[in-house]
Amino acid sequence: MRNIWTIAKREYDHYFISPIAYVVAFMILLTIGIIFAINLYYYIQNAFQSFGSTPDVTPITGAFGFLLVLSIPALTMRLLADEARMGTLELLLTAPVRDFELVAGKWLGGLLFILSILAVTLIYPILLNGIVIGNFTIIPQLVTPGIDRQLMFSSYLGVILAAASFLALGVGISAVFTNQIAAFFVTLSTFVFLWWLIGFPANVLQGTSGEVFRYLSMQTHFYEAFNSGRIYLTDIIYFVSLIALGLFTGTTAVEIRRWS
């Protein structure tokens, strides 16, 4: 476990000197910021009417989930492909580190980086909710008595699980390919498939087969469950299975690399 942490720490530090990571962080935060501003405008408009939408975090977390599809391939493409190219994979594979620890460390480092970006978006719920401690209002509340915190918790949990799954798959694919660009495109196509394409048969097919496709689509678990305030075991199992699949693929790919 300590090895996983050592590798994750180095990976996390590496993101902060990598231009791609800054571009990704910038893109995500800019998009989220614009979406927040637009939503805020509508909230204010609606506030003057007797009925209207209540402000909540789901537009932010929903957009974040979609942005993960586009940004995570750029973050994971170099994880193992680059080590192989630079020859440092030989260093890690001859150090007393298990193949799984190496793959899991890379994954954890990426997850910590995404969580750092996600942490920045917490400023939006804070702006919506305000900060009130006892009788002191530090930041005034936009809505009384504040936003739905359970919904906020479940949607952020959804983003974390989706990010963890995407990263695991990305690390796995990066371990298979020596070429970063190949890793990037295969990862991106896998995500597009999981996020959008697999959902189409679900709308067409009837009965059990439709249900199967429905379960495989990540949007089902992301938007219809976590991002709507519902936390079910089946959705958690879905994401955990994807994480396991990604890390298993990565570990196996590294092992295969030793043999060839």
Add this chain to the structure above:
Amino acid sequence: MIQVNGLTKDYGARRAIDNLSFDAEQGEIVGFLGPNGAGKTTTMRILTGYMPPTDGTAIVAGYDIVEESLEVRKRVGYLPETVPLYDDMTAVEYLKFMAELRRIPNADDRAFETLEMVNLAERANSYIGNFSKGMRQRVGLAQALIHRPEVIILDEPTIGLDPAQVVEIRNVIREIGKDRTVLLSTHILSEAQQICDRVLIINKGKIVAEDTPENLQSRLAGSQRVLLHVRGETDDLSAKVSKVKGVRDVETKDDGSVEFEFSAGQAVRPQVAKAVIQAGFDLLEMRPIGLSLEEIFLELTRENTGGKKAS
């Protein structure tokens, strides 16, 4: 410390190393000498736990390389041919990272100590990306020494360095090899001669000879070749040299110098010198021409096909 027994590795249909067996004791520096593609790197990768062998076994630092790979990796320091460095880290950050992976307490102190061993302490906080080739090689070596391993495996540690850097790296290796087992590969014979206690010559995945560098050379140098350079007219120089007893194979070069051969152990050179001077030539130079690695290989392969067993 290292016991290799019948090690074999196939890459698809190609056999990279073929039934390799050898030993290395503690405090011994063993040189692995061979041309490119001979199987040196493959052997080293197997011994360091990077890849498993197709067949055969090896015990390194008391542990089986396949069954107890992690235990072996804890006790072996390895410098691969492509020095594995992270350009975005400083030398000390890199070594600290390796020290942490190897669970060394006080990783910071150890990183600095190790940089001192390779004379790089003053550049500890510089980025590896800005280092010269020689400095990179030294950081790589420091990485292999960070956990003070019992066995050190170095793949071409002096390749691509300038002569001053080569001497420096060799000194470091000699120093660390005093109480550890060092296995290093090279294709430079003189390097093997200078630092190794024992040399294994490997060709096409097989050990073709194994001996001390001195024995190896004298065995191979059954005859010695000498270059002779004189001032002035050299027309009948080769004729004069040929008359000396023991001299054979006399050859005049385009620049007027003369090369000849004699059987090792015979005192032919003083006779030749006398003859040259008596004939009225001004003797400028007379020096032995060593056998190059290529010649040694040719020699060895010839020995093998001749049915005589080398080693």
